[in-house]
Amino acid sequence: MLTLSRRHLLRAAIGSSAALGIALGSSASPVSAASSADVDVMAEPMTTDRVLVAVDAAKPGSLSTAVVRGPAGKALGKATLSATGKALVPVKVAANAETTLTITVLTAGKNPTVGFEETITVSTQESRLASSIWRVVNKRLPMGADEVPEGLETVAGLQFHPAAAVSFLVFQEAALAQKVSFQAVSAYRTYARQKTLYDGYVEREGRDAADRYSARPGHSEHQTGLAIDARASDDECTLDECFEDTPEGTFIAQHAADHGFVIRYTKGNGGHTGYDPEPWHLRYVGTWMARYLKESKATSLEEAWGLPAAPDYGP
Incomplete structure (x- = not known):
């Protein structure tokens, strides 16, 4: 279980202020x-x-x-x-x-x-795009190999965008209060690490299959530090679609928006994202935005934010 320090608690409190300019960005300017x-x-x-x-x-x-x-x-x-x-x-x-x-x-x-x-x-x-909590990375919008978000924070051996780190810690505390426990199994990844993972999947299953569940290097949201893969404490259904039916997956789906997260890849948005459902994959967008997206019933960031769908890597 990650532990909330005095500094994390203070920043989380600031990030939950009612003013839109604060609540959207948490610690990110x-x-x-x-x-x-x-x-x-x-x-x-x-x-x-x-x-x-x-x-x-x-x-x-x-x-x-x-x-x-x-x-x-x-x-x-x-x-x-x-x-x-x-x-x-x-x-x-x-x-x-x-x-x-x-x-x-x-x-x-x-x-x-x-x-x-x-x-x-x-x-x-x-430099500004690197810290934006609304940066979009998908199969049509890549990051450069050398791009690294500013101010990454290390918690329990993983690195996070600072705004995502604070909010995930608070999210975990809220879950524990309801006797639900989940951890982060993956957060920020470098371009090189993503390349290693993707190349391994291609070698094992072929490029077409790998493209349904793994991003090519430069196209992973994890490189922004804003994406987090969650797992149940007992490892039930880790990185598996059945995670959505676990107590942890159910709690995350119900309460993610209240902590600034959306489930990025769902059963209804594969045509926009090009990925199979991943109920464990959280993307931080800020509390105001996450609640707005839930209220508007938008199926994807691409749809809600007026960007072209990215079902593939293009020609």
């Missing part, structure tokens, strides 16, 4: 965050040229649409606020650069006016 009495906004890079803007309105009935504009005032994207006042606006920006964005939230009604407006600066530069 956001690209940019802004708020008023009624609206919270945060933006994080997903790729080298795409940013995701999140909007949360405290009074959803009075506001209707979030619009994101670029430096020249051109609308880059917009989204209607949900019944609970939330919206995600994915936008394309200059690659590997800083960009100024203006987020406008319009009032509801026949003649909408500006209910909220804020200008923020976002970055898709490599």
Whole structure:
């Protein structure tokens, strides 16, 4: 069982604050965050040229649409606020650069006016993308062989993105309070380690079979430090689809969102991800985002975040 230090507990408490800009990022610094009495906004890079803007309105009935504009005032994207006042606006920006964005939230009604407006600066530069909790890595969006997330923390012999480390520890404590115990069997992996694993699977079962359950080097979420493979304390159904029917798998499925995690590869999203179901594979996205994804019933990050499906490695 991992142990929560005073430092971990303090950072977890900060990460659970109600403010969107804090709750989304835990210990990771956001690209940019802004708020008023009624609206919270945060933006994080997903790729080298795409940013995701999140909007949360405290009074959803009075506001209707979030619009994101670029430096020249051109609308880059917009989204209607949900019944609970939330919206995600994915936008394309200059690659590997800083960009100024203006987020406008319009009032509801026949003649909408500006209910909220804020200008923020976002970055898709490599150093910023490396620490983003909304970085997307899949079969079409790889990481470089030398890319390493900043500030990796070592806990019980495994390395984690700092935000994921804190949240997983708190998640474990919450499970223990309900007499459920699970551990991490894998977290951050280097490009080289992933290559060794993948090459072994290919040698054993062939490339087509390996591609259904293992990422090629550079395409693994584990390289971000945000992915964690969980196992039951008694090792029942470890790295097996039957894990979802164990007490640990059931608890994780029910409570992952409350701790900032989603189950990344499910029975319903193989067409988007290209992987067989992995009920043990958790991806950290922050508490606000995880709850939003659960509320919206999105089947994959690609679908919810406006990115192309990645069922294969392309031509």
